Amino acid sequence: MFGSLKIAMVAILITGIAGAGMYVMKLRSDNAILKVNQIKLESAVADQKQLIENQQKDFEEILEANKKMNVLINALQKDLDDLDKRFNKGKRDVGKLAIEKTKLIEKIINKGSVNAKRCIEIASGAELTEKEKNATKKSEINPECPSIANPSYIAY
């Protein structure tokens, strides 16, 4: 009787130790899985952070590009308005002026034509000359398109 009890106790003890061992092993395995998950999570968070940073950078670039395009469009519109003024300022009548001062108007129109030709070349991607880049006075600029031909010029 006493012997059977002893055997049962030993069996319980062995089962307990084995159970504890298995539990520890399970804990270790869970811990390893958790560590891997943690690394994955950290990596995902870092990726997301990078993604958000990139998106923010892209967004800023898009805003900047839009701003620059709007500035350009407004400047070009101003050139067009100035051209209209040259024809219709006050009660100006180019036809009448051409009858009265034929040679002078012919000279002005031909000069304007040279300038307008250059404007199209610049608009199509031609490099600006140093003279065009550095022009700051009204007498130095291309009055047909100062916004694209004379970047240093500020209207006064």
Next chain:
Amino acid sequence: MPRAQLNLEKPTPLELEQLRWIIITSENAEEVFQKLEEQGIDPVIFGLTDKDFELLAKNFARIRNQLKITNDLLDKYKEYYETDVKENNTKK
């Protein structure tokens, strides 16, 4: 895998021919045609009224503006999508 870059060459900038405007009035018409003949040019003029000349000038200005906008738009797209283009432009 990212797509290969398109890398098309930008079109060569235009180099336009210079033309000469001649103003003809009822006063100088004869003189103008005579000069043309003297220079060996056919005495014929393709004419515009002052109003049409104004419209032509404005049409050209509009075409020029559109050309500039389209060109700049193309540059902006290249800068945005092709990082090395942007870096090169920044370095300039």
